[in-house]
Amino acid sequence: MGIFRGYAAIQGRGTVALPAELRKKYRLDEPGAQLEITERADGVIELRPTLPVPVDEMWFWNEGHQAAEREAEADDAAGRHSTFGDAEALLAHLDTLASGPVEAVE
Incomplete structure (x- = not known):
């Protein structure tokens, strides 16, 4: 155009x-x-x-992203999340997730 x-x-x-x-x-x-x-x-x-x-923030408000945000909030409210003491622990956890099947975190 x-x-x-x-x-x-x-x-x-x-x-x-x-x-x-x-x-x-x-x-x-x-x-x-x-x-x-x-x-x-x-x-x-x-x-x-x-x-x-x-316009550069519109991606956040599309229906797909908002559905993912609602899902994340529900997971957090239900306690389905992990907390890490530092970045090293988070990265180690991500490496574990990338290397095999994921087990449910209680």
Whole structure:
């Protein structure tokens, strides 16, 4: 997708419909998407797409990652976790896990 240049009509009550390709490109069709509006001294009105969650953090909020977070929280609440005194003990435990079948930690 290249740089867009075009026009948008201003409809009743000041409604402006953005072209579909721009909405898709900047993820403005997602729930909560907004446009930041800046009026410059030279008379230019700038629109900047914004999302409630910064784009570089959106991976955390996708359904798959959130399901994994809920699973981890449930495991922690049920006591299905291990605690290590230092990094060496953690690394030794990871080596053990990588070398064979995992036994349940009580």
